[in-house]
Amino acid sequence: MAFSTHMQEVLDAKEREVQRLTEGQRELEVQLLYLSSTQQEANSENQQLREAERDLTGQLEEVRGQLQVTRGHLNTARGRVSWQTEEEPSVPRANEKAPPEEAPLPGLFGDSDDWDQLLSSFGNHPHRTPQLSWSPPPTPNVTSSPQTPRVVRQISISKQPALMFGQEPASDPDWAPSSPTGVLSSPKDGKGVENTDRQHISPKQPVEPPGLEVKPEAHLLWSLSGAPAGELDSLGAAKAEPPLQGLSPPPQASTGSRKQFQASDPGSKSLGPGPAPAKLPTEGEALPEDLYAAGSDPGLGSEKVMALSERATESSQGLELVGQVSTEGPAQGEAGMAGLETHPGELHKAHGQIFRMDGPPAHTLQSPKVQPKAEEGNLGDRGQQDLGTEQAAEAHGLEMGNLESPQQDAQLFPPWSVIAPTSAEAEVPAPGKMSPSRSSPPMGAGSEAVVGTLLTLPELEAQPRPMPMSAQVESEPGAPQSREPGAESRSEKPGTDSEETGLTSSLGDLTQPQADPDYLFHVIFLGDSNVGKTTFLHLLHHDAFATGLTATVGVDFRVKNLLVDNKCFALQLWDTAGQERYHSLTRQLLRKAEGVVLMYDVTSLESFTHVRYWLDCLQDAGMDGAVILLLGNKMDCEEERQVPTEAGRHLAQELGVSFSECSAALGHNILEPIVNLTRSLKIQEDCLKESLVEVAPQRPPRRARCCS
Numbered sequence: 001m002a003f004s005t006h007m008q009e010v011l012d013a014k015e016r017e018v019q020r021l022t023e024g025q026r027e028l029e030v031q032l033l034y035l036s037s038t039q040q041e042a043n044s045e046n047q048q049l050r051e052a053e054r055d056l057t058g059q060l061e062e063v064r065g066q067l068q069v070t071r072g073h074l075n076t077a078r079g080r081v082s083w084q085t086e087e088e089p090s091v092p093r094a095n096e097k098a099p100p101e102e103a104p105l106p107g108l109f110g111d112s113d114d115w116d117q118l119l120s121s122f123g124n125h126p127h128r129t130p131q132l133s134w135s136p137p138p139t140p141n142v143t144s145s146p147q148t149p150r151v152v153r154q155i156s157i158s159k160q161p162a163l164m165f166g167q168e169p170a171s172d173p174d175w176a177p178s179s180p181t182g183v184l185s186s187p188k189d190g191k192g193v194e195n196t197d198r199q200h201i202s203p204k205q206p207v208e209p210p211g212l213e214v215k216p217e218a219h220l221l222w223s224l225s226g227a228p229a230g231e232l233d234s235l236g237a238a239k240a241e242p243p244l245q246g247l248s249p250p251p252q253a254s255t256g257s258r259k260q261f262q263a264s265d266p267g268s269k270s271l272g273p274g275p276a277p278a279k280l281p282t283e284g285e286a287l288p289e290d291l292y293a294a295g296s297d298p299g300l301g302s303e304k305v306m307a308l309s310e311r312a313t314e315s316s317q318g319l320e321l322v323g324q325v326s327t328e329g330p331a332q333g334e335a336g337m338a339g340l341e342t343h344p345g346e347l348h349k350a351h352g353q354i355f356r357m358d359g360p361p362a363h364t365l366q367s368p369k370v371q372p373k374a375e376e377g378n379l380g381d382r383g384q385q386d387l388g389t390e391q392a393a394e395a396h397g398l399e400m401g402n403l404e405s406p407q408q409d410a411q412l413f414p415p416w417s418v419i420a421p422t423s424a425e426a427e428v429p430a431p432g433k434m435s436p437s438r439s440s441p442p443m444g445a446g447s448e449a450v451v452g453t454l455l456t457l458p459e460l461e462a463q464p465r466p467m468p469m470s471a472q473v474e475s476e477p478g479a480p481q482s483r484e485p486g487a488e489s490r491s492e493k494p495g496t497d498s499e500e501t502g503l504t505s506s507l508g509d510l511t512q513p514q515a516d517p518d519y520l521f522h523v524i525f526l527g528d529s530n531v532g533k534t535t536f537l538h539l540l541h542h543d544a545f546a547t548g549l550t551a552t553v554g555v556d557f558r559v560k561n562l563l564v565d566n567k568c569f570a571l572q573l574w575d576t577a578g579q580e581r582y583h584s585l586t587r588q589l590l591r592k593a594e595g596v597v598l599m600y601d602v603t604s605l606e607s608f609t610h611v612r613y614w615l616d617c618l619q620d621a622g623m624d625g626a627v628i629l630l631l632g633n634k635m636d637c638e639e640e641r642q643v644p645t646e647a648g649r650h651l652a653q654e655l656g657v658s659f660s661e662c663s664a665a666l667g668h669n670i671l672e673p674i675v676n677l678t679r680s681l682k683i684q685e686d687c688l689k690e691s692l693v694e695v696a697p698q699r700p701p702r703r704a705r706c707c708s
């Protein structure tokens, strides 16, 4: 009994133990189930992660492929560094950082200049080529005015390895007309011919002797001078009469547009603390002294922005043959308008046909003679001799590194060409018609019709000397490389028709090498922002009013070839930025200039008062001997005029510089001042050469070599 009881207890104990084990097993099973579900979740997550990883890997591969493509593009674009920069809006926004171009730049054009370093820094830091997204500030009422919104300019720097003046220009005194009576001229009187860069004629076009009829192609061209008869006379007579009263501003020049620009441009506003009377005294009155004493430093920005804009790319390097407009004496102060005022009659002829002067019409067809000469290389030799080594060195010093292929460079030069046909009776273009020559009679249409022949040159060989920078055709349709697309989609002349487009596109043909000039001068354009420097230069090169121009960033470089008085001149024209933040850069360029075009806006008294500031800059740069032309622009805006012509002339006389007024919008008096300036530069250089005494270079004694 006891045994059975004991057995019963044992069985109960075993049963309880089995029960406990069973419960434990259940718990384990539950945990197992839980772990299984957790494992499944983890598996699914792992699966998702793998898929995500696969996607990311695919995307990575895609990015790598794109990167390869980008690298390929970068390699192909190695010859050119293009960069877009944003010009700060006229009213800087709060919390806005200084743009990249505000970074200090190395000294330019000096002895210690290091362009390669500068360019390599651009190349090594592609992130420094920002394409900023600044949108132009609102510029109301600009659509109806030649003054167009000032938006962003694209800037590009290109190397021009090929020599820009690698071809001998032609000079044939046989077909040069005699200089007009009473007009000073060089020993070889020049031809009354001018050419524009826009003639798109084959460089190998057969040569015609002078006197041949004008070719039909010439009719495509139009003269820069659209001035009406008597306009220049009125300039000359401005002392006695209110200046330019006969001129009525075109509708494009809407009243107040300039002020709106100024209001939106702090750079121009803050250009100088100099006193700027709200209104000048009545015309003819002498300006108060404080008006002329505005040359105080406006407080240059510390930023040394280097933005070598390659709007220069509008190389427009066609040779312009300029006849005897009026030759001024060597005196600097009489170079420009002195001749104009002295010979109003000649000017009367000239204003309608700036490039044709007193020579017979046959002289306007001189392009044929230029070509053979160019082939003979006569001028090339002279050019080699005349070009100072220093100038050549400067040109080399501007070389921009390995940025552009020579083949490209060879296409960047326009052929030699002669000016467009104009008539002395050419009328002022109707407002909105900025291309007077379009409507002007074709070449030879009138007795006064002058030029119009297309001057041709053979294909010019690539020259060993490199060109400082490439000069490309600006505003060429389809290739607005140096411009914001919006800005470049402008029509060359407001209000003109599609004819202009064709004309502009013809610029693409002006991509031929240049000949060696007899003289090479550096001319820098100075002046406040918005006075029209760029517009003037654009017109000078393309015979077309450029709408939609944006404020210059840094400096632009262009080359203009002129044939004046049987001499081939190459003008390196530096278009500086008038905005204050670029003044430090501009100052660095001054000491390299032989000629200075000091431009102001006749509708902006402030820009006029700042003339003294720019002169101070010149003095600081040691440029006291530079040939200076004081140029008042926008003379078409007569209603908005704030600076009387007499005031400009008075200031020029006081400063001992040349003076002229022009209208880049109407194309009035564009080339003449430049020609006069060129003549003055030539005279100055000739005098300098005569005074030079050749000194045999002394070689330093050889050092004794170390015997070890």
Ligand SMILES: Nc1nc2c(ncn2[C@@H]2O[C@H](COP(=O)(O)OP(=O)(O)OP(=O)(O)O)[C@@H](O)[C@H]2O)c(=O)[nH]1
Binding pocket: 146, 147, 148, 149, 252, 253, 527, 528, 529, 530, 531, 532, 533, 534, 535, 536, 546, 547, 548, 549, 550, 551, 552, 553, 576, 577, 578, 579, 633, 634, 635, 636, 637, 662, 663, 664, 665, 666
């Ligand atoms: N009415 C009129 N407007 C002009 C004339 N010349 C230039 N303009 C306008 O003036 C404005 C400024 O011209 P720009 O050539 O860009 O002036 P800028 O001096 O080069 O200015 P920065 O590049 O900032 O130094 C543009 O809207 C032009 O269309 C002119 O002769 N008459």
